[in-house]
Amino acid sequence: MIGDDSLSVELEAPDIARWRGANTGVDYVHCLDSGRPGPDAMINALMHGNELCGAVALDRLLQAGVRPTRGRLTLCFVNHEAYDRFDPSAPMLSRFVDEDMNRLWTADRLDAPPTTVEARRAQALRPFFDRADRLLDIHSMGTRSQPILLVHGLPKERRLARAMGYPATVACGSGHVQGRRLIEYGPFNDPAGDKVAVLVECGHHWSRGTAVVALDTALHFLRALDMLDPGVFREHASDPDPVEQTMLEVTHGYTIRTDDFYFTARFDGLERFAKAGEVFAVDGGEEIGTPYDDCVLVMPNHRAVRGQRAFRLARPVVE
Template identity: 40%
Template structure:
């Protein structure tokens, strides 16, 4: 499925690598590896390639596998999700391999997963569901079409506060209360969205899709994520310190969904621009979409126009 490219393509600093060596894991599902310390502890998962052209997660997962890392305690699962979309990448059309037919990160609803609808993205989600639902914590690594600052995304529940405080950076924290998207994201599936259940699911958007720096961010946040659970040696976590500074927090208020193929942003938003109430955000055919509240903050503007898709999230500073 194509993603409308910006007027000027960004530099492509990272290209897909051959990942066939990682195909055979030990879970009976391709591209999934579970490393067991043999010691008591949590089971945590680091996931990449929820979207096929978001290479930072692939960079971090393969780095952890190549490094020979073994958890100090508990179990560590490393997974690459939408590999079929990854294999569709074409450097001449780098935004066209986000997914094959349906956004893998909008499929996480039991009615859909248990239903009869076929498709490669759904089939892959169905294969991974038992693994995603058995873990105590999930880090889902993503990137953005625009070169916006990295961000940590989690749900505003008490159970997430210790982990988000430990991760600290990225210094933009986005709080996602309820399902704001046109479709349920992975981190809001099942027990991840239950305030009384143990499992945690967080996203880190690591930077622009094709920037080398996004992979560096992904490796660092993966190590800090594992450090929270006491799963890596102190020397390794010390080599990947959090950024200095106080995190800036935003809570998502609503999603803007495109109603027509004529959806156009009023400006080339990059993300985290703060608007006054009434400022023009976009037009959708004859409809004007304006900032509905004071200090309305642009989060993750999409580069792809697809009818019925969320095009931008609107947030308030917390």
């Protein structure tokens, strides 16, 4: 089948039960305060319960006793109830309990009486997100794409991405069709405010290398904020000197229109098409081609169905 994104589960889901008890009064939320002035930073894992890499990264940071050199760092295992249901023989089934937790970050949803596991957890975590100055949300993907840092596209987000210098690709713009992601939550998405959130897609959900990317991204995030001892960074980072970044501007987000959609080849993401008009997908018999030269396919979703986003298209930013 073209677009089959199956891959064996190479990662072992860490036992995070030891991190349930926390010093914040909220399960699985740990606050590490340096006692010195500095950023109020936060790193998330497990927005989706089957995305193991962030859990591995936070587990390692906590086990290693990493502490911020200034400011305050909060480490959060977000949807632990979905994660508790993870089964490597059916790894897609624990993405969430009742609803996708990364689609409900609007004031009306957060202010309403919660009716799902995810909504209740979001309300419990909201004060931490309201407090945070800088946020890294760790995710993974359904294809073997190289890692991508996603930002909505505001100048403050681009500056943080450049300061991190990792991973090698940054995609600016939503291309999103359903709900609001956490990085688009009001305080972070306010152009006039100084709060900044970025989301990293570390690679395929269960590839061993995805956990390495997750930890490296967290370390580069903390280094960019000048919150990490250089010796600790060198000790734990597998990629301390990354290559120069490529910045992409998302121009299109495509929603499937029919029950007969397919990609024309095995696309993993970040494929570049030299010329406009190159066909890469078909929807209800209608060919879909690149709208301009030097077009980049971002995060193709081979499991998407009618009404869901199938891909984003982007062009490289010339700076």
